[in-house]
Amino acid sequence: MSTEVESESSLSMAQEASPDLEEAQPDMLPENMDFTTSPLFLDSDSSDMVIVHLGVSPSMLSLLVHRHIVSEKSSILSLLLNPEESQPPEELHLPDDDPQLFIYLLNYIYTNAVLPSLTPSIVTTKSLTPATATHTPSPSINGPTKDHLIKTFKSLSTNPTYTPFHRPFTATIPTRSALWQHRIVTDIDFSTMQSKLVQGIYRDLRSIDRDFDLIYNNQLSFHGSKHQYTDLADSFRALYREKTAELRPKGSEGDGGRGVLKMPKTHLQQQFERMAELAVGLPVEVLLGLEVLATKYHIPTLQDLILTSILSSHLTSSTFLTLPQINTYYPLSTPNSPLRKYILKTISFHLFSKTALPTDTIGDLNRTENLYQLIATNEELGMEVFGMLRGRGGIAFGDPRKGGFCEFHCHGRDGVCGLGGEVWRGVGRKRAAVEMEGWF
Incomplete structure (x- = not known):
């Protein structure tokens, strides 16, 4: 494939490689396809690219990506694109994945940012006016x-x-x-x-x-x-x-x-400010879907970034996960995943540490009848919540949004937070939070 073709969009290249795809493209492309203009995309070897089909017809989106790049960043995509017992596929069908969310994932793989063209630089010379x-x-x-x-x-x-x-x-x-x-x-x-x-x-x-x-x-x-x-x-x-x-x-x-x-500023305030600087500027509903996708394809640093963004959004808006969000994303979350833990701790905090208030709206998670209904209608969720409560030994739950920078991160085996937060030492609960120079 020529250099001229490399400079075209990933969508155009996919259509050129497989002309029959043209009718399957949506009327409008997803927004923020920044990865197609990134230096890594344009300068990488195009001799081993693969067509990725996202969603289903008539709104299916097909894109060309570099096999070795996405394989390096995602262990799951690596298994799909490099099977041990068969020839590497030239096309990969992912009918269950939302095209726009997958675009955000590809942006991160190629540029290390979900919204490269919109997210302000995290290196600033000014700071928010402190309290x-x-x-x-x-x-x-x-x-x-x-x-x-x-x-x-x-x-x-x-x-x-x-x-x-x-x-x-x-x-x-x-x-x-x-x-x-x-x-x-x-x-x-x-x-x-x-x-x-x-x-x-x-x-x-x-x-x-x-x-x-x-x-x-x-x-x-x-x-x-x-x-x-x-x-x-x-x-x-x-x-x-x-x-x-x-x-x-x-x-x-x-x-x-x-x-x-x-x-x-307290150490916690400094952490909150750092979280706000890193936060991806997308609605929480979109962030939740992207967190599920990042977990599915096992991209830990993206999981950390997105969950940090969710917590920051909840902190700055003084909100929690809503009942509809819990009902939607609990079944989609993986057991023991950071998102699952955040959901369970949010429910446990409301059950064990918060009091029902007259100002709670009908659909508010904090209402007693809503918490009861949530647990009573989902046996797996109820068992996990009660298991978490019993494991506390009577100690009240703190606000899950304020547990610290790395509370819900899934750090890699090297033990270092990719966002510059805490360093893990030892295993299990033996964790030492070490301030990274220049971050807090």
């Missing part, structure tokens, strides 16, 4: 203070430099609005802040500070540290603080006059 503790009282918003703030907000709203933040950011980037909504848990824009000020929702200056910090943190989380929008949000926040400096009591040195004292 702060009160050092001096924050000025209340009333009388002259409110008048000053209204004038300041009006000045900021007429400054054309910061127009991107004057309205919901999805209007600024309409082509990526869906991705923004998936990745940004708590959104805010300056027009909303103006309404909150006029309506008296803001009680003190610190509450406004938090919303300006949120504008900045959202840009940093979505675009990364070197993007123009991140710099612009930082400048917007700095201008606001400059214009409100006279309203603030003199604070501790280096706090920008905000009257707050920065508290050192």
Whole structure:
């Protein structure tokens, strides 16, 4: 196959190798097929490529991949593509696999990232604005203070430099609005802040500070540290603080006059921040499906990355796995797999350590009748949950989302976390968490 053909998409090459496939292709290709333009894909030897058929007709997708590359990354695909007792197949049929999820898996195999073109660089020069503790009282918003703030907000709203933040950011980037909504848990824009000020929702200056910090943190989380929008949000926040400096009591040195004292981050907070940096920006439902696929084809580092992303999403949104998600993905998870353990610990935590609340909705996992129904209708799940509870010896379960960076990782035999988290030493429960230099 020529170099010119190598530069074409994997789909085009598959159609060229097998023209009859054309009618079986879906009307629209899956998104984010980044692996087909990666250096590893374009520069690798194309003499031993294999056609992979994903799904079933009429929505089947067929792609060409390098046998040796996917075999190296997945022991299961290696067995399928390199059988010991027969000739290596030229085509591989995977009718049960979702094409889009498999595309994400191939992205990871070829580029070491699920969303290479969209995920910000994890090497940053800026950091999220940390939580702060009160050092001096924050000025209340009333009388002259409110008048000053209204004038300041009006000045900021007429400054054309910061127009991107004057309205919901999805209007600024309409082509990526869906991705923004998936990745940004708590959104805010300056027009909303103006309404909150006029309506008296803001009680003190610190509450406004938090919303300006949120504008900045959202840009940093979505675009990364070197993007123009991140710099612009930082400048917007700095201008606001400059214009409100006279309203603030003199604070501790280096706090920008905000009257707050920065508290050192705990080790757990540092881990949570690291998890957020690594998190893949996909909906939890998609991440769960990808975790099942990564487990099926035994790609441990991808399993670790996806489960870390799920935990990070649950932490930042203050949510847990839902009843429908448990009912769907428990049967698909492998016994003793990290996902299975996370599901079981989530249920056990709600059974043993949480109290039913009047605010729990009808479909909430925390409702007693829902937990009972979940266990009563699934014998295998019920046995595993009760086995886990009895093994605790009466010790309450902690929040499974906060168990630590590597709590649900499946590290390789070398014992080193591929994401730079903890190092495993010994076997079984004899694990020593060693901080990796430069990560936490």
